[in-house]
Amino acid sequence: MKPYPVLFLAAALTACGGSSPEKQAADADSSYFSDRALQHTDDVTAYISNIDAQGPKVFYTLTAHDYAGTGSGPSGVVGLFSMTRRPIRVYIYPEGQATAKSVETWYYLDSLNSHVMLLREIVREKDSVRENSFYYQGLQLVNAETRAAADLSLLERASFAPYPRPTDTTSDYRLQPAVVNERAEKAIMAVKADRPDLSPAANEVRALGATHWASGNEPGWSLAVMPPTKIQFTTNYGEEKIEFPYAEAQKGDKDATEFTTTKGGRTLHVKFENKRCTDDAGIKHPMTVTVTLDGKALHGCGRPLF
Template structure:
């Protein structure tokens, strides 16, 4: 056999040896890509279902003065029927630099581990959305898209996320992402120093508004989609009213008008006027109740 024939034969054998495993690897890569896409799609659909729950009556709690990086933030949490957090929203409070970040965490209902972290970063140059998909302690995918404004994001191209911080970016670490979500969850569940014991108790039930007065002593807790609780005469009278949607009144007032409960009728007005109670404590809202035609006045506030 001529030398060049040997060389050609050897090349064909080598090509065949390489082609087999390479083809198998491509098939494996294709399967892996399909599995990854399916996992990311499942997480995305799960996040959408949580958003629906958030707007349909699941318990919501809010906290303020949460330290997140170099800024002070607010936290809003949506909870499952088992009272575990399923969505957390961290947003900037107070004076902000030119660039601000809002962050959402979507948590597994069983393990309470983060499945999706989504950021909206607003700057003078436009809006950026970053999304990070997790499976346990593994980052499945990181992606980003940019647009001139928020309304244009939906049509923006999604591309792989490239961090300006390299692999040290905490967003690539499931552990660090979960640690941040855990700190936000704890901030929600501890009692707020700016609220009375009664207001903190109402907040833990998911109340959005709280009010008290002294004619004689009464309190009011408005729990969205659930009920409105009125306690009068220093606790001797308790009436549970059906839920009522907030309505906008004159001068940015918030109104609630309930249906009847055991023959009782209640109308509620939260005015944006500072109120001072008998102990000298100030509240951001002046509250007026009309209970069965009788007018009661007191102080209150939004718990969100």
């Protein structure tokens, strides 16, 4: 995404002769803000490009489903957080049945103060795709632009134009930085909230960025996959905890998800199979899990946490 600066009226007005001193002063102010908007846009673009490039390799994710905060049907939310648990990016996408118009929204936040720096959205309709971008500095909107194409494959080659502002800016929340920040915060709270379908132990590791959870009773053990740093295995009813380096998931037989990692001469292999599992308490889980530590297999139930 290579944004173009919003073009202010100053450029056109300076081409007209006979401007009054007051008009020239106003034009100078407009030129100054245009330059500042351009610089800020470039800075933000570099910042978000770095975030998108690193993604889950450096940050951890939290997700929520059936989110009702958009006012346009149930949505999914994916939050990206720094290792110090600061929100970095929030992505909101439509869930459920496809509709004639759908909107995907990204909020990119300042890692220091958690203010939204960029709101980007992709609006898909039957015969067109539109991208709108809104740049903020603190609680001030400094740039807004849009581009459109027949489909997503052509959108990257389309040029940006100034976003058309309505006469009444209160009708468009994207032009109100305070409202934008409120919406982002509401989505962040949704992904950080405990899930009612998870145990307290599973919610605890989920809040720390775990993507997979499993537990069993041979004796009592649990496992949490926590990218990008570790896979945590706890056994003997919590008395023994071993932290292995994180390893990327591998695809196994019948679409199973597998992890293999080593530490200090010990090997841990984990297999999440897409087979329903009922634990000793009668609770049903979507996955059957086998944990093999140094050749000894343990069996239990588990689930993804995203």
